[in-house]
Amino acid sequence: MARHPDDDLVPYLRGELSPAERERVARHLEECPDCRQDTELLRDLLGNLAHAIGQPPAVSWARYRAELRDKLDARRQRIGWWRRPMPLALSASLAGVLLLLAVWGGRELSRSGDPIGPDEVVMGQEFGLLQDLRTVERLDLLEDLEVLRNLDGLASEHQG
Numbered sequence: 351m352a353r354h355p356d357d358d359l360v361p362y363l364r365g366e367l368s369p370a371e372r373e374r375v376a377r378h379l380e381e382c383p384d385c386r387q388d389t390e391l392l393r394d395l396l397g398n399l400a401h402a403i404g405q406p407p408a409v410s411w412a413r414y415r416a417e418l419r420d421k422l423d424a425r426r427q428r429i430g431w432w433r434r435p436m437p438l439a440l441s442a443s444l445a446g447v448l449l450l451l452a453v454w455g456g457r458e459l460s461r462s463g464d465p466i467g468p469d470e471v472v473m474g475q476e477f478g479l480l481q482d483l484r485t486v487e488r489l490d491l492l493e494d495l496e497v498l499r500n501l502d503g504l505a506s507e508h509q510g
Contacts, residue, residue: 359388362376
């Protein structure tokens, strides 16, 4: 015998099957007394459920619309904190201050020059001479002056 259409019995009773499926289930019910008995039990059960549930209550659309209108009016009257002018002004001013600090801080960083590395700090601590920057600058000037004197000497040797 073919497969029992257990899953198709309720849709069969409610008229939800396609014509081909309905014909297949009807042929099976003619041949199978167990499925026929199950179908009768399901038919009684569906009838009892329909009577037990009854009709849904009538909807009063006028009352529903009035209630909905009241809720919408109440929602319009409640203004969110983000729509109030004071928090909005405070937020905008805070954003402006942060932007100003970011721009000003970026300019200060670009003016400060190259950052000093840890090796330069160690060298500066080891050499007492590097602690006095003016002395180092004067030494550089003296070296430049000595180079210029040597250039003058080279020029006189070259001419002579």
